[in-house]
Every structure is written in structure tokens, then in C-alpha cells.
Amino acid sequence: MNQALRLGVAGLGTVGASLLQLTQRHADELALRCGRPVVVTAVTARDRFRDRGVDLSAVAWYDDPISLAQSPDIDVFVELMGGADGSAADSVRAALDAGKHVVTANKALLAKHGTELARRAEQNSVSLNFEAAAAGGIPIIKTLRESLAGNRVGRVYGILNGTCNYILTRMEREGIAFDVCLAEAQRLGYAEADPTFDVDGFDTAHKLALLTAIAFGTEINADAIYVEGIRSISTADIEAADELGYRIKLLGVATRTESGIEQRVHPTMVPKSSPIARVDGVTNAVAVEADFVGRLVLSGPGAGGDATASAVMSDIADLARGDVVGTFGRPAHTLKPYQQAVMRSHAGGYYIRLAVYDRPGAFASIAKRMAENNISLESIVQRRRAPKADAPEHPQPQAPQPVMLITYETTESQVKEALDRITADGHIAEKPQMIRIEQLA
Amino acid sequence: MNQALRLGVAGLGTVGASLLQLTQRHADELALRCGRPVVVTAVTARDRFRDRGVDLSAVAWYDDPISLAQSPDIDVFVELMGGADGSAADSVRAALDAGKHVVTANKALLAKHGTELARRAEQNSVSLNFEAAAAGGIPIIKTLRESLAGNRVGRVYGILNGTCNYILTRMEREGIAFDVCLAEAQRLGYAEADPTFDVDGFDTAHKLALLTAIAFGTEINADAIYVEGIRSISTADIEAADELGYRIKLLGVATRTESGIEQRVHPTMVPKSSPIARVDGVTNAVAVEADFVGRLVLSGPGAGGDATASAVMSDIADLARGDVVGTFGRPAHTLKPYQQAVMRSHAGGYYIRLAVYDRPGAFASIAKRMAENNISLESIVQRRRAPKADAPEHPQPQAPQPVMLITYETTESQVKEALDRITADGHIAEKPQMIRIEQLA
CATH class of the missing domain: 3.30.360.10 (Dihydrodipicolinate Reductase; domain 2)
Structure with a gap:
């Protein structure tokens, strides 16, 4: 049997506790599947004495995540503390710089510092894996x-x-x-x-x-x-x-x-x-x-301690087998800068809900604004609100009525312009609701 | 850039042709993602001169799959010929014995010889990967x-x-x-x-x-x-x-x-x-x-040339990165023998459709047989067939009527015994239909 892969786990909340249970409950099967034992050798958490339902007697305790990240007694630093900055970011950087692989479930950290951390992992020839950071247990x-x-x-x-x-x-x-x-x-x-x-x-x-x-x-x-x-x-x-x-x-x-x-x-x-x-x-x-x-x-x-621990273990098992992949599936320096998409040019169909004052010409005026912006309508749903039992038999002519429209494909800027004009015309009682339609096979 | 991973592809049907198109169309991206170029260097197929819509000018042609499998010019033998025995089995064995990794989409081959081939791969310290052999493009x-x-x-x-x-x-x-x-x-x-x-x-x-x-x-x-x-x-x-x-x-x-x-x-x-x-x-x-x-x-x-080629490339990309996994995710010698399950003991609910003769006492007799076998019924659907326009107004008393039953959880042997007795009682006109219900969350 090959040498054990030694994990240092930072953070013993729901996910951390589940991960420790997993490594203990499935130790034999994990060793078979990874070709070597996978063992939590050291942990750190805020409260040393909280009962988490896991046996920590054989595990070294660290008071400080950075010391754990740099410990010679671990091969992989498993960051389960959370937070985009602070201890999580500092200890992940320390682990990568110390030549440790890092596995994290921390989406906030990666969303803020992902590109930098991927480069840092690459420079140190180690992996930064994050299966658990998006969509929980889904691989x-x-x-x-x-x-x-x-x-x-x-x-x-x-x-x-x-x-x-x-x-x-x-x-x-x-x-x-x-x-x-x-x-x-x-x-x-x-x-x-x-x-x-x-x-x-x-x-x-x-x-x-x-x-x-x-x-x-x-x-x-x-x-x-x-x-x-x-x-x-x-x-x-x-x-x-x-x-x-x-x-x-x-x-x-x-x-x-x-x-x-x-x-x-x-x-x-x-x-x-x-x-x-x-x-x-x-x-x-x-x-x-x-x-x-x-x-x-x-x-x-998409969440939960056990499902997230399953995803964390997926990353760990890859490392145990020696599979080192670029953080984002390619060399970090080849990632291309991302520019904000101009949503005004997003093309698709739109759902629009308007609270239209019930008076002559209101709908004609709305239809005209749509036409002016080259928006064709696929469906129109206008339903007179049922009068309430205690309401006067004839509603006020001014009471707004909901009108729902579905447009054919158009651009976001056309829709926004039409809605601005409709609002300015004064026939609607509330800010228009607009929901994008996604064409799916 | 590292050395190219050299593929020898046996079989240029729909999947083989798609795979060649993939490697050509996405060559740059593949090299980025795998850390090295992935190149088809040699092929074999039944008909050398058929037009497959792919450029084979830079690819060596082999007339015989076994020679290709053993060629010093390939690192991975990609078996896309199909068939449980014959050329496919012989060439896969030859490739493994020659120390080549094998990628195959051939479920019939693996269903028949999978255990033996996994052991052979292990003995030769190479991989036998088969993502495409089950559920096509699904990973x-x-x-x-x-x-x-x-x-x-x-x-x-x-x-x-x-x-x-x-x-x-x-x-x-x-x-x-x-x-x-x-x-x-x-x-x-x-x-x-x-x-x-x-x-x-x-x-x-x-x-x-x-x-x-x-x-x-x-x-x-x-x-x-x-x-x-x-x-x-x-x-x-x-x-x-x-x-x-x-x-x-x-x-x-x-x-x-x-x-x-x-x-x-x-x-x-x-x-x-x-x-x-x-x-x-x-x-x-x-x-x-x-x-x-x-x-x-x-x-x-689950099928189709392009989707299957995507799965074949998934296996190849793993090999290009150097990720070697046991064929079935663990050492082949640890696989446990599989004994046929005794379906008579399968427990669950059942749907039963009977063609019951429309005569007094028939249904009571059926219900009695169910009860004798401790089968409780969750639903009973009995629908009198609408008389056809040209049928006599009163159907023959003997005309069978469909009766559908849903049982609560019971065992397959109880259901089979009850149906045998019901059949012997002579109240039904056809062999009973029985469909198992799977309890799913």
C-alpha cells in the first residue's frame, strides 16, 4: 500500500464534520479506490471543545489556520471556513506557497480571488480544487x-x-x-x-x-x-x-x-x-x-453537509490518485479577461406585466409604443380582476388592470425604451415588470 | 509544450469519424486543456477508401487492428469497431499486452470480458477506459x-x-x-x-x-x-x-x-x-x-457519433493528463464475484393487468387468491370496454374485461404464485401482465 494522503482540515462546521465522518466511515473503501489511505491528520476550528459527533482523538489540533496550512504533517489543505477574505484567503495562499494542494468549498473566496489563486497554484505546481464550491454535490x-x-x-x-x-x-x-x-x-x-x-x-x-x-x-x-x-x-x-x-x-x-x-x-x-x-x-x-x-x-x-463533503472528497480522491489538473481546466495564464456583457443588447423574448389604468385608449397607446420599437407580441393576456365581494359593483374606471405580454425575440434596449415611453405616457400605475425568456430545447 | 499523446484509432464508423473531426477541429483547445497535443497518428478500418469527411492524409493506415494495437507509433489504442469477440477483443488484448492504454466504446466487449480485461490492464500498468460504453455522452x-x-x-x-x-x-x-x-x-x-x-x-x-x-x-x-x-x-x-x-x-x-x-x-x-x-x-x-x-x-x-466521441475524448484527455484509474475504480483483483439475484424474492409493489371473463364470482375468486398470498391491493381499476358500434348491444357474458391492480409491497414469489393460481382457476383469458413498480423519491 502506498503512503497515506494526509489532510489538514480548516473549519469544522457542518461540512467539516461530515468530511471527518466520511473519511472515518469509508476508510477502507477510500483506500481501495484511491490506491492509498486518505487520513485527516490535523484540524483547526474556532472552538476546540464543541461536540461535533466525530472522534478527534487521533488528529492534531492547530489553533491557527495558517500554521495548519504550512504544517509539514499535511499534504492537502482543506479549507472549509468560508469568507472571501480573512483567514480563508490568508491560509489558502499560505498553503499554496508552502507547496500544499488545496481543496476548498468556498465560492466567495474563488469568486473574488479565483484567478490570482489559480496562478499561485500553478506557480507552486500544486492543485486548487473546488468541486464543492458550485452546485454542492453535483459533479x-x-x-x-x-x-x-x-x-x-x-x-x-x-x-x-x-x-x-x-x-x-x-x-x-x-x-x-x-x-x-x-x-x-x-x-x-x-x-x-x-x-x-x-x-x-x-x-x-x-x-x-x-x-x-x-x-x-x-x-x-x-x-x-x-x-x-x-x-x-x-x-x-x-x-x-x-x-x-x-x-x-x-x-x-x-x-x-x-x-x-x-x-x-x-x-x-x-x-x-x-x-x-x-x-x-x-x-x-x-x-x-x-x-x-x-x-x-x-x-x-446543491447544499448540505453530507453532499458538500461528497464533493470535497471527490477533489481529494483526485489528488490521492495523483491527478493534477489546472484549477480552471487549463493553464491559469491562458484565461482571457472577462468584460461585462452589455445587457441592453441581450436578444430574446420577454414577458412584461403592466398595471394598466382601465380607460379608453390605454392599451392602444401601449401597443403603439411596442410597435414603434419594432417589438412583436406573441401573446397578450388581459384578465379583468374579479370584483371583491365588498367592492362597489362597478370598479372605478381608473382601477389598474394587469396586462401580460410575451414578445417575440427582440433586444433588451428596445424593450427598455418601449417601457420607458409607456411609463411616461401615464397609462400604467406601477413600474413595469419585465422577465426574460430563455429559449431552451 | 509536452510531447503529443498519439492515438491509434481502430474503426472509422460514425463514432470514429466524429472523433477524428473532434481532434482536428479542437486541436488547440485540447492541447491547452490536456497540457499536451492530442493527435491521431494511425487508423485502421474495413474500407480504406470510403469518404468519411475527414482528412486522413497525415495519418498512418494499418490494414490490421492487431498491428495497430502493437504499433510503436501510438500511446493509446482507441477501439471503436464493436463486437464482443473477434477483432475487437483480440486487438484490445494485444494493445494492453503491448503496454498501450486502451479507450473503448464497446459495451458488448466489456460486458463479456470486462473483468479479464481490467486485470490484464492492471498487470500491464495501463488504463482501460470506457466512458462511452454506457449512456453515451453522459459522464x-x-x-x-x-x-x-x-x-x-x-x-x-x-x-x-x-x-x-x-x-x-x-x-x-x-x-x-x-x-x-x-x-x-x-x-x-x-x-x-x-x-x-x-x-x-x-x-x-x-x-x-x-x-x-x-x-x-x-x-x-x-x-x-x-x-x-x-x-x-x-x-x-x-x-x-x-x-x-x-x-x-x-x-x-x-x-x-x-x-x-x-x-x-x-x-x-x-x-x-x-x-x-x-x-x-x-x-x-x-x-x-x-x-x-x-x-x-x-x-x-445516450448515442450518436458526436456525443459518443465526446465521451471517448473524455477518457483520452484523462490519459493525456496522466490520470491512471483502475478500470472499475479500484484494483481489478478486489472485484467481488457477482451471483444472480433471485428475482422471486424481489420486494416491491406490482401492477397487474388481467383479462377477466365477465361472469359472476370471477373477481371474488381473484381477490381471494390475492388474499391467500398476503397481497394487499392499493388500487383496482376495472373499466367496462365500450361496446363497438357494430357489436351486439349486450356483449357476450364471456367477453373478457381488463382489470388493473396495484399491490402494496409484497414479494415476487407471492405475486407469481397468486397469478399461477388465478390462471389455473380459469377466470382469465390471457397470460396476466405484471409490471414492477420502483419506489423513487
Whole structure:
């Protein structure tokens, strides 16, 4: 039997504890599958004496992540502390510079410093692996980096945030409002007390940046991604989508276009018949379209201690076998800079919901503005709101009525211009809702 | 730049031609991603002068696969000829013995000789890779072998034959009979002139044997798999399944049970809400349930020259990077012998369709036989057939009527015994139809 691969694990939260359980429970099988034992030899965490349900008696304790990262007693530094900077960044840099391979589940760290860290790993001839940082237990990193090495990717898109998908699924199934669903998700532990990072799309953007770097060979530039969250989605939008044959998902989408790679995160109307439309609850899914393979769809758990530990172990097993791959599947210096996509030129269909004052000429005026911007309409849904039981029998002529439009393919700038003009005309009572439609096979 | 990886390709059918196109079209990107150029240096095929739409001018031609396999001018022998024996088997053995890595898409070869060939590869310290041999472009081999290295797999199941799924999908959507769908599939090139291998389940069994070997560490023993094809499925079964909340798919299923690994291929009723139920047409899908990751589902093209070439290149790229993995993800000598599962003891729910003579006491007799075998019924669907326009107004009392039953969980031997007794009682007009139900989350 070959020498054991020695792991130093920094961070013993849910994922760290699961990883230790995994290495202990499956020690024999791991040794068979990796060709050598895989052993956690040292750990560090904030609280040494918390009970985590794992036996730490044979494991060296370090008080400081940087000392652990530089320890001569480890071969791989496993960073499970989280955070884009601070201890995580410092200790990962220290480990790479000390010639240690690094495995991390830290998407925030990579979204901020990924390009720099990949270069640093390359300079030190070590690996920086991060299967667990995007889509949890789903093996999308290895798939893009290795299985699709012979493909030119055209588009990668996915449901990358379980909190948002849980909220949208409940809104759809139970017809309840965003705020109510969010509170419920918080109560059940699916959403953080401060939900901004999830519901405003930033978490999805971080993961998308990682997928894009591998799929298209671009540098990480998460700040350049167009990001829109799900707070503006109403049950009226979800019902209209249903009626029109769509479902609403928060997608991260990276597409090869004539003017470069477009990265965007926003609520998206997807055809009900597409596999991604049927991914419900906290489950994640990623689809890849590429020239030789066609379309692959991978779905599974996007979070959770055990599923994340499974992905971390995937990276560790690769290192145990001696498989060293560039962080983003190619030499770091060949990554191309990523420029922000100009969303005004994004072309596709759009869903538009307007609260239109119920008065003569209002709809004619809206239709005229659309026509002026060369926007053709595929569907129009206008439903008179049922008068409430205690409402006057004849609603006020001024009461706004929801009107939903689906456009044929047009550009974002045309839609924005038309909506600005419609707003200026004064026939609508609220800011227009606009949701992009993604054409999926 | 490192030295090129030199490929010798045996077989220039659809997949071989696609592979050559891939290596030529993506040469620069492949070199970046693999760390070295990947070049086809030599080929062999039956007909030297057929136009395959690829430039062979810079490639050495061999008349004989064995000479190619042993050529000092190649590093990897890529076997794309097909067939369980003959040239394919001989040349793969020759290549391994000559110290060449082998990449193959040949499921028949591996299903018959997989254990022996894995040992031979190990003895010669080379790799035998076969991502393309199961589920085409879907990266299920790497996922099971590498990504899930830290997991104990409980169940693997999937739609592994596009021909069968195409036929079942059309039967369901259009209400047309098996024979008509098969003829249509043959006309469109989705089914062979001799469809036995596909529709009787053997192709699925071959692929399942490969997945099982990796997932559970068993030797390949395709002959020991319980196999039932889709010829007996009627539109009545499909309609009844729909009514009862199920769809019918030909599944390959490998499960860890108390008495060992159970492998089976048969038409299966799957809940409509399960992801696998929604995989339509020629698309394949594989689900894996494992202790740490939970459930993963991968779907994509199961066949086709380009998708298969993508999977072949995945194996080649691993070799180019120097990643050498055991054929079935562990040392070949550690694979455990596989004994045929006793299907009589398979436990689960069952769908049963009986053509019952419409006479007093018939149903009571059937219900009694079920009860005698401790079988509880979850649903009973009995629909009187609408009399045809030209039929006598009162059907003959003897005309058989379809009765569909869904049982709660019971054992296969109980069901078989009850059906034998019901048949002997003489109340039914045809051999009973019995379809297993798979419980899926």
C-alpha cells in the first residue's frame, strides 16, 4: 500500500464534520479506490471543545489556520471556513506557497480571488480544487473541466441557489407571496437571517463565475455579471407564466455570443417542457450545451453537509490518485479577461406585466409604443380582476388592470425604451415588470 | 509544450469519424486543456477508401487492428469497431499486452470480458477506459468512479437504451401499439433491423453490468442479470399507468440488498413526479443514490457519433493528463464475484393487468387468491370496454374485461404464485401482465 494522503482540515462546521465522518466511515473503501489511505491528520476550528459527533482523538489540533496550512504533517489543505477574505484567503495562499494542494468549498473566496489563486497554484505546481464550491454535490466542475474537454461549450445555465428555488417553488405551488415564503424558508433554515446574498442573486453569480471560467476559459470577474434577484416576482407573474406555458426560475446563464461571453443572473421564464423547469425545491441543476455532446443536465443537492463533503472528497480522491489538473481546466495564464456583457443588447423574448389604468385608449397607446420599437407580441393576456365581494359593483374606471405580454425575440434596449415611453405616457400605475425568456430545447 | 499523446484509432464508423473531426477541429483547445497535443497518428478500418469527411492524409493506415494495437507509433489504442469477440477483443488484448492504454466504446466487449480485461490492464500498468460504453455522452462512468469515490452507493438506475425509450414515449404520446412504434423507429434509424438486442433488454443489461461494477465493486457478469424487454407492454398498460400516476420505462436497476447486489432490467412503473419519468425519446438518464451525496440524476444523449466521441475524448484527455484509474475504480483483483439475484424474492409493489371473463364470482375468486398470498391491493381499476358500434348491444357474458391492480409491497414469489393460481382457476383469458413498480423519491 502506498503512503497515506494526509489532510489538514480548516473549519469544522457542518461540512467539516461530515468530511471527518466520511473519511472515518469509508476508510477502507477510500483506500481501495484511491490506491492509498486518505487520513485527516490535523484540524483547526474556532472552538476546540464543541461536540461535533466525530472522534478527534487521533488528529492534531492547530489553533491557527495558517500554521495548519504550512504544517509539514499535511499534504492537502482543506479549507472549509468560508469568507472571501480573512483567514480563508490568508491560509489558502499560505498553503499554496508552502507547496500544499488545496481543496476548498468556498465560492466567495474563488469568486473574488479565483484567478490570482489559480496562478499561485500553478506557480507552486500544486492543485486548487473546488468541486464543492458550485452546485454542492453535483459533479459539474469535473464534468466541465474533464468530461467535456473535447467540446466547445455554447451555453451553461442552471439553478444554482436552493433558497431561491425553494421560494419560487412554494410561491407556485401554494400561491403565496414572496415575503411569506422567505419567512418560511428562514424558519426552516433554508434561508439566512440576512437573505440578500441568496435572494438578490449574488450567490448564484459567484457560482456562475466559476462555471464560466472552466466552460469558456475566462478569468473570474463576478462583479461584471449582470445580477437581478427574485424579490420582484409576484404570484401574478407566476400564474401568468403558468398560463403561458412557462415556469419562473432564478437562472445563472453564461452564453457564447458574437460579442463575447455573456454572463447573467435573473429570474427567467423557462418552457415547462424543459428539464430545468421541473427542478423543484432546494435541488440544484446545471445544463451544458456543447458542440459534440449536445445537451447534458445534471441535478442533485446543491447544499448540505453530507453532499458538500461528497464533493470535497471527490477533489481529494483526485489528488490521492495523483491527478493534477489546472484549477480552471487549463493553464491559469491562458484565461482571457472577462468584460461585462452589455445587457441592453441581450436578444430574446420577454414577458412584461403592466398595471394598466382601465380607460379608453390605454392599451392602444401601449401597443403603439411596442410597435414603434419594432417589438412583436406573441401573446397578450388581459384578465379583468374579479370584483371583491365588498367592492362597489362597478370598479372605478381608473382601477389598474394587469396586462401580460410575451414578445417575440427582440433586444433588451428596445424593450427598455418601449417601457420607458409607456411609463411616461401615464397609462400604467406601477413600474413595469419585465422577465426574460430563455429559449431552451 | 509536452510531447503529443498519439492515438491509434481502430474503426472509422460514425463514432470514429466524429472523433477524428473532434481532434482536428479542437486541436488547440485540447492541447491547452490536456497540457499536451492530442493527435491521431494511425487508423485502421474495413474500407480504406470510403469518404468519411475527414482528412486522413497525415495519418498512418494499418490494414490490421492487431498491428495497430502493437504499433510503436501510438500511446493509446482507441477501439471503436464493436463486437464482443473477434477483432475487437483480440486487438484490445494485444494493445494492453503491448503496454498501450486502451479507450473503448464497446459495451458488448466489456460486458463479456470486462473483468479479464481490467486485470490484464492492471498487470500491464495501463488504463482501460470506457466512458462511452454506457449512456453515451453522459459522464456517468467518471461520476461513479471518481466523483462519488467517498460514497457508499445504495442504488443506481437508469434509462440506458434510447430505442426502448423512444418506443415507449411514442406509445404513450400517440396511443399506438408497440409493433407500429418499432417499425417507425426502424424507419427513422433509431432501431436496428434486428431489434432483439435493444427491445429485449440485453443492451441495457450490458450497460448496467458496467455501472454496477464501478458502483458496487462487483465483477462483470451480464448473464446473471434478470432481463425482461418491452415487447409485452400494451397501450392498455400505458393508459392504466397514466391513470394510476405512473409512467412505464425500461429501467436497468442495481440495488444493494441484504442478500447482496440485485441487478435487473425490466419495464418499470415509475411515479410521474420522479425525474426519470420525465425523460423522453432517445435521451438517456442515470440516477445514483448514495449515502453522502443523496441523489444525483444525469441526463443526456445516450448515442450518436458526436456525443459518443465526446465521451471517448473524455477518457483520452484523462490519459493525456496522466490520470491512471483502475478500470472499475479500484484494483481489478478486489472485484467481488457477482451471483444472480433471485428475482422471486424481489420486494416491491406490482401492477397487474388481467383479462377477466365477465361472469359472476370471477373477481371474488381473484381477490381471494390475492388474499391467500398476503397481497394487499392499493388500487383496482376495472373499466367496462365500450361496446363497438357494430357489436351486439349486450356483449357476450364471456367477453373478457381488463382489470388493473396495484399491490402494496409484497414479494415476487407471492405475486407469481397468486397469478399461477388465478390462471389455473380459469377466470382469465390471457397470460396476466405484471409490471414492477420502483419506489423513487
